[in-house]
Amino acid sequence: MRQPKQARQYATAPLRRFFRPEVRVCPTCQRCLKRYATLSQRTVITLKGPIRLIHRGYRCPNTECASHLRSYRSAAADALALPGFTFGLDIVILVGQLRLGQHRTLDEVHQELSRRLHPFALSISRREVLYLFDAYCTLLRAGAAVADDQEWREQVQHNGGLIISIDGIQPDIGNETVYLVRDVLTTRVLAAANVTSSETAVIKALLAPVVALDLPVLGVISDAQESLVKAIAQLWPESPHQTCQFHYLREAADPIYNLDRSTRKAMRKDIQSKVRETRKQLSHHLEEIQEACQPEQQQEREQLTVLADYALGIQTALNFEGVSPFVYPGIQAYDALTEIELSLQELEKGGLQ
Ligand SMILES: [Zn+2]
Secondary structure, eight states: OOOOOOOOOSSSOOOEEEEEOOOOTTTTOOOOOOEEEHHHEEEEEEEEEEEEEEEEEOOOOOSSSTTOOBOOOOOHHHSSSSSTTTOOOHHHHHIIIIIIIIEEEEEEEEHHHHHHHHHTTOOOHHHHHHHHHHHHHHHHHHHHHHHHHHHHHHHHHHHHEEEEEEEOOOSSSOOOOEEEEETTOOOEEEEEESSSSOOOOHHHHHHHHHHHHHHOOOEEEEOOOHHHHHHHHHHHHHTTTEOOHHHHHHHHHHHHHHHHHHHHHHHHHHHHHHHHHHHHHHHHHHHHTTTSSSSHHHHHHHHHHHHHHHHHHHHHTTOOOTTTTTBOOHHHHHHHHHHHHHHHHHHHHHOOO
């Protein structure tokens, strides 16, 4: 049993991440799945810092559907950490690799982890490291344990089968990859292995215990690595295979996205209040000369209206919202502001006609 822990203090607010199932449509009736609950909301500490994980569960909305009550989870969310763990799977695997792969002592592993967590003002106790090492060993024995678990089999029967997710987790040391095979619906680890090659034959051997379970496979989720695609097509030719590149892409885009966010913040801080003030003045002026009918005042009104449009444009650009991994609000705002600047320069050259 784990000891109840005190709430951790985080130096910076953990990055919030929302997860939804990779499966989008009901495999039984093809209706679009609908969100029905927040399955978990917790903080996971990874090697890249703490993440606030918000995991949404989806269901088939069709009450007539035989799979109406089946709950769909995000394979990517479950891949971040084992159930009940605050430290992420990447840390569990790092502990295992340092201890078994590089034969480091427990104290050395503890030192290494402390060093890695230091930038986030986080710490880990020696006992927690031991606990994570235990988890790593249990993980590699997962296949054997699951085969004899009758209660779990009943759950799978109830779900109508397995949705298998396969994750290759590569620690930043050595050239090994830990493959983790899970059932997305019950979150159980079906197989795990530390391999140095990702050839189709190796992947098939890794999946052999899952084949031996002899349970229906409703679908497979992976990052669509070529050898995986081949192995899955050979083992479960009838099962749909869905890729979840989105999460990998988002992972890759993280550093750019964070930079973009701070750039946008700096731009807003710099420009926002000035633009607001200018807009206020412009609308005030405009009100004042609203009733005027002299030709020169009419011209002034036109000019002020044009300037008010520019100011609105600037403010809109500062409020762009982005969506990782492809839409960067900072870059978009910068482009829009550059356009506005060029246009203003033209205006200055030509004057208002
Ligand atoms: Zn359905």
